Amino acid sequence: MQKxxxxxxxxxxxxxxxxxxxxxxxxxxxxxxEESHNRGISLHDRKEDLDKVWRNLDxxxxxxxxxxxxxxxxxxxxxxxxxxxxxxLYHSEKKQPQIxxxxxxDVAPGGxxxxxxxxxxxxxxxxxxxxxxxxxxxxxxxSKTATGKVVYTTATSNIATAQEQVLYxxxxxxxGGQYLVVLPDGSKVLLNAASSLxxxxxxxxxxxxxxxxxxxxxxxxxxxxxPFRVVVADQVVEDLGxxxxxxxxxxxxxxxxxxxxxxxxxxxKNHHVILKPGQQATLSIDSADQNIKxxxxxxxxEATAWKNGYFRFNxxxxxxxxxxxxxxxxxxxxxxxxxxxxGLNGKISxxxxxxxxxxxxxxxxxxxxxxxxxxxxxxE
Numbered sequence: 001m002q003k004x005x006x007x008x009x010x011x012x013x014x015x016x017x018x019x020x021x022x023x024x025x026x027x028x029x030x031x032x033x034e035e036s037h038n039r040g041i042s043l044h045d046r047k048e049d050l051d052k053v054w055r056n057l058d059x060x061x062x063x064x065x066x067x068x069x070x071x072x073x074x075x076x077x078x079x080x081x082x083x084x085x086x087x088x089l090y091h092s093e094k095k096q097p098q099i100x101x102x103x104x105x106d107v108a109p110g111g112x113x114x115x116x117x118x119x120x121x122x123x124x125x126x127x128x129x130x131x132x133x134x135x136x137x138x139x140x141x142x143s144k145t146a147t148g149k150v151v152y153t154t155a156t157s158n159i160a161t162a163q164e165q166v167l168y169x170x171x172x173x174x175x176g177g178q179y180l181v182v183l184p185d186g187s188k189v190l191l192n193a194a195s196s197l198x199x200x201x202x203x204x205x206x207x208x209x210x211x212x213x214x215x216x217x218x219x220x221x222x223x224x225x226x227p228f229r230v231v232v233a234d235q236v237v238e239d240l241g242x243x244x245x246x247x248x249x250x251x252x253x254x255x256x257x258x259x260x261x262x263x264x265x266x267x268x269k270n271h272h273v274i275l276k277p278g279q280q281a282t283l284s285i286d287s288a289d290q291n292i293k294x295x296x297x298x299x300x301x302e303a304t305a306w307k308n309g310y311f312r313f314n315x316x317x318x319x320x321x322x323x324x325x326x327x328x329x330x331x332x333x334x335x336x337x338x339x340x341x342x343g344l345n346g347k348i349s350x351x352x353x354x355x356x357x358x359x360x361x362x363x364x365x366x367x368x369x370x371x372x373x374x375x376x377x378x379x380e
Contacts, residue, residue, distance in 0.1 A: 105371040107329045107354040110193055112148045113177030119167035119201070126150065126179060137167045137201035140184055149180035154202055166204055172196040173214070176330035178306075183210075187228065188219040190307050193327040194249070215247045217307040222262070234290065235283055238265040240274075245303050251323060255283040258303035268292055310350055311357070315343030318367055322378060329354045330374065337380030340366040 116124040116134070124134055126144060134142045134150070143151050150171070171181050173191045180190045184202050191197055195214025208228045220228045222241035230237040232248045235255055242262030248255045257266055259275040266273050266281045269290040275281055280298030283290065305312035306324075313321055318340060322333045328350060344364060348357055354376070358369045370377040 105355075105373065107331055107371065107374065109351050109353065110176035110178060110328045110330065112179055114150075114171055114173045114179035114191065116142070116150060117170040117172065119169060127177075137169065138165065140167075140201040142169075142201070149182060151182040152184040152201060154184055167201045168198055169201055170196055170198045174330070175327050183208075185223065185226075185228075186221045190217045192216065192306055193330075212246060212248060214249055215245070215306070217243075217245045217304065219243050220262075233283075233285070235266060235268045235292075238267070240264055244275075245307070247303070249323075249327075250285070253284065253286055255285060256303065257281045258298055258300060260300060260304065266292055305347070306350065310347055312347045313344050315345055317341060317343060318361075318378060321361070322376070325354065325357065325376070331371075332375045334375060334377045336377055339378055339380055342366055 112127065114126045116126055118124070118135055119137060122135075129144050131144050131146050134144055136142070140152050140154050143153070145151060171179060171189075171191060173179050173193055173195050175194045177193055178191055180188060181197065181199075182188050183199060185208060187208075189197055189210075192215035195212070195216060197210055197212055197216060199210040200208075203226060206226070208223075208226055210228075210230055212230050212232045218230065218239070220239040220242050222228075222239065228239035230239075230246060232246055233255060235248075235257075237244070237246060237257055240263040242264050243260040244262075244264055245258045245260070246255070247258075257264065257275065258280040259277050261277050263277075264275050266275065266283075268283055271291050273281055273292050273294055275294070278296075278298060278300060280295040280303065282293045282295065299312075299314050302312045302314045306328075311321075311324060319335075321344065325331065326333050331354065344361065344366075346360065348360055354371065358371070358376070362368055368379040370379060
C-alpha cells in the first residue's frame with residue numbers, strides 16, 4: 001500500500017464512504033496503534049500523527065504489504081495478526097474452545113450520534129447536522145467540524161464578561177451513540193453512549209462547572225485561577241491538571257473515577273480524596289455509605305477501553321458485560337435460566353457487529369444468545 005493510498009483511505013473513512021472491509025481495516029489499525037501509544041481521544045484527531053503511524057506500518061515486509069492491500073477483505077485479520085492480536089476472548093481459567101456456530105440476527109455498532117440542546121430549548125440532532133456554524137449562544141459560536149465534533153469558540157472581539165448572562169447547553173448521546181465536544185476553554189469531553197453533559201457556553205465567574213450523567217472521558221485544560229469541576233450525582237471531581245474518566249451510569253453499582261494523568265480532588269459529603277495517576281476512586285450508588293474508596297493500582301486500560309474503540313472485560317460477570325453491550329448496540333437484554341457467575345476476560349473492537357461479540361462470548365461454552373430484532377436473550 002502506498003502512503004498516499006493510506007491517506008485517501010482515511011479521507012474516505014471520515015466522509016463515511018468506506019466499504020465494510022475498508023472500515024474494518026482502518027479501525028483494526030487504529031486499535032493496534034492506540035494501544036501502543038494511548039494518546040488523544042478521537043480517531044479523527046489522530047491524522048496529524050499519521051507520519052508516525054506510517055513508519056510503523058512501513059516496518060511490515062514488502063511481501064506482507066502486497067498481501068494486505070489487494071485482498072482488503074482480509075486486511076483486518078492480517079493486520080491484527082501482524083500487530084497485537086486484538087481480538088481474543090477466553091474464560092478466566094483460559095479455556096479456548098471452538099466458537100459455537102450459532103446463527104443469529106445482527107445489530108450494527110454505535111457511532112457518532114448526539115443531540116445538542118441550546119439554552120432556548122432548541123434541539124439540534126448532530127448526526128445529520130451540516131458541518132460549520134450551528135448556532136450563536138451569547139458571545140460564543142458553536143460549530144460542527146468535518147471530523148465529527150462540536151466546538152465552542154468565543155470571538156476575541158466579544159469576550160464574555162461577568163455581566164453577561166450565563167447560558168447552558170446540554171449534549172446528550174442516545175444508546176448506540178458517542179460524541180466529542182470541545183468546551184469554550186479548549187477542554188475536550190468525549191461522551192459515551194446513553195450519557196449527557198450540561199455546561200455553560202462561556203466560563204464566567206470563579207469556576208468552570210459542568211454536570212455529567214453516564215460516562216465521559218475528560219481532557220481538561222488546567223487553569224489554577226478557574227477550577228474545573230464535574231458534578232456527578234452526589235460527587236464533585238475537581239481538576240488539578242488532568243485526564244480522567246468518570247463512569248456514573250445509574251444502572252451500575254458504583255461511580256468510578258479513574259485518573260490517567262495529573263491529579264483530581266474528589267469530594268462527597270464530608271469526605272474527599274486526591275487521586276494520583278493510575279488510581280481509581282469508587283463511590284457506592286446503592287449504599288448510604290458516602291465514603292470514597294481508592295483502588296491504588298486500577299485497571300486503567302479497562303476503564304478507558306471504550307474511548308479507545310474497544311470493549312475490555314477483566315473478570316467481568318455476564319450482567320456487567322451485557323449492560324455495556326445494551327448501551328452501545330441499543331438493544332434490550334432478557335435473561336433465561338440460571339446464568340453463570342464466572343468472570344470473563346477479553347478484548348474486542350466496539351466497531352464489530354453484535355453477533356461477533358456474542359459469538360466470542362459463546363466460545364467460553366458458559367453462555368448462549370438469541371437475537372431477535374433489537375432484543376438479546378441470554379440463555380444458560
